[in-house]
Amino acid sequence: MNNSVSNWNHVLMNNYGTPPLELVSGSGAIVVDAAGRSHIDLLAGIAVNALGHAHPAIIEAVTAQVSTLGHVSNLFASSPVVDAAASLVAKVGDDSTRVFFCNSGAEANEAAFKLARLTKRSRILAAVDGFHGRTMGSLAMTGQPAKRKPFEPLPGGVEFYPYGDIDYLTSLVAVNPAETAAIILEPIQGETGVIPAPEGFLRAVRELCDEHGILMIVDEVQTGVGRTGDFFAYQHEGIVPDVITMAKGLGGGIPIGATLARGRAAELFAPGAHGTTFGGNPVACAAANAVLGIIDDEFCAEVTRKGAQFAELVSEIPGVSEVRGRGLMLGVVLDEPIAKAAVAGGFDHGLILNAPAADVIRLTPPLIISDAEIAIAADALKNLLTELHSQESSS
Known part of the structure; x- marks a missing residue:
């Protein structure tokens, strides 16, 4: 066992368990472990390394920026943050869109939670089995009891609906539409086993929100930045949410998150209402600009x-x-x-x-994975599953 793995539990908290191996380098869709073995990376840091490992555009952008101006806090402006925000506004296609930069998907959803609170309505409706993060606000909207229970009591006002069930959701809104601030959902539930919303569900939610003045929040933390074949997964249904949360692939491996809001939702935050020291860091935004310049x-x-x-x-x-x-x-x-x-x-x-999930393998490789690597990976997966089934049969 290499030193990093053997020493892990001596210096790090046990919230992740002990990693199975140490990775030491990567290039494109390939990573190398401490034993010198190469692996096709079909996880990409949990859908983070959108452009793979050591992409030259990210290396150049981050190196140039950190050599010039590394951090200024949110008390000052810098061009990378303005450029990145402008690119995201253009991706949404609505000039009323405004951007809040943070450091992770959980923080992006935390900001969305606070936006919902500022509507002065008390209810947030979230999907059963949904995952929105592990901070207290984002966890309150996460529909997985096992993750929630150890940290209760959580922030209140969140109620849950079966994912994809528009009839149930409509009836839940009808209990008190005037107090329903927001409906939050993922276009595809990643942490539950890659479960897409039923066709037409997002359109129906959009109509329901329009009818009652409810904010539609779409969590694009895992699905965004080209992961599903559209820049945003909600584009598959031809709708635009009021609030969009992002992270993961946005920085191509550099930590950055964003909350995008348009229309009246974009006006809810006032100076002093919310913030984060590292949000809009010039280096992180430089990485985002490199990613956004490629994923067209x-x-x-x-x-x-x-x-x-x-x-x-x-x-x-x-x-x-x-x-x-x-x-x-x-x-x-x-x-x-x-x-x-x-x-x-x-x-x-x-x-x-x-x-x-026990019966689901998630594949979220770098988006730059080659046809040849896909073919090799599929063949290797076939051999792996054949081997496992053989072991099951013999036991």
Whole structure:
């Protein structure tokens, strides 16, 4: 065992458990561990490394910025933060959009929670099994009791609806529409097993929110920045939310989050209402600008194509019952609950995998993964699952 893994528990808290191996370098969609083994990275730091590892555009942008101006706090302006915000406003396509930069998806959702509070309405409706972060406000909107219970009492006013059930959600709003501040949802629930919303659900939520003056908050932390083949996953249904939360792929590996609000939602924060010391850091925004300069419509079309190719190859593997998701955010549903064993066994097959559920392998590779790497990864996954099924049969 290498030193970083063996020393982990001596210096770090036990909230993650002990990592299975140490990664020491990466290039594109490939990472190398401390033993010198190469792996195709099908997790990308949990959908973070959108442009892969050591992308030259990010290296150049971050190096130039940190060599010039590293941090100024939010008391001063700098061009990287204004440029990044302007690019995001353009991506939304509504000039009333305003941006709040922070450092993570949880912080972005925390800001969205506070925006909802400023409507002076008391209710926030969130989806069962949804995941929005681990800070107290974002956790309050997370529909997973096991994550919530140890930290109760959480901020109040949050009620839960079955994900994708517009009839139930409509009836829940009807209990007290005048006090319903916001409805929050993910276009695809990533942490529950890559579960897309039913077709038409986002459009129906948009109509419901319009009818009652409710803020529609869409959590694009994992699905955004081209991950699903559109820059924002909500674009698949042709709607625009009132509030959009982002992080993960936005910085291509450099920590940054953002809360975008448009229309009346953009006017809720006043000076002093919210802030964060590192939000809008010039180096993080320089990285975001590099990412935003590359992930355009043509790039997203390639994500769609590669995602379809990957899904087709994986769906043909024995033991795979379904491949769901969009673009390069795929959930490989297995016939047997062996996903965690697949993650552990993947290291010996040159794969970095993730198991959000007992019978689901999540594939969120760098968006720049090549066709050849997709083919190699699918073949390796086939060999891995064949091996695991063989072990199951013999036991």
